[in-house]
Amino acid sequence: MPADVFVYNIVHDPDTFDEYRALVGSTALAYGGKYLVRSALAETVEGSWVPNGLVVIEFESEEHSRQWYESPEYAAIKGLRRESATSSLIIGEGA
Secondary structure, three states, X not given: OOEEEEEEEEEOXXXXXXXXXXXXXXXXXXXXXXXXXXXXXXXXXXXXXXXOOEEEEEEOOHHHHHXXXXXXXXXXXXXXXXXXXXXXXXXXXXX
């Protein structure tokens, strides 16, 4: 069953985050990830949540999403995201 990784970022160091952004795509693709949403801007049409940045990556399975998240390739750049943004990352079962 597919699994999606949802990432919400509040970027406070754009230059460092740009470094991360330039590198992260290839790590997700290497584990079968497909970007469904990769947006710096999003419009709130209901509720009070105003996202600063929203990413959704679809993987073949939860196992594949965890393999990516725990991979050496992603570990090498994860610190850039943590250094430059406050993030929430959720893995959820897809449809």
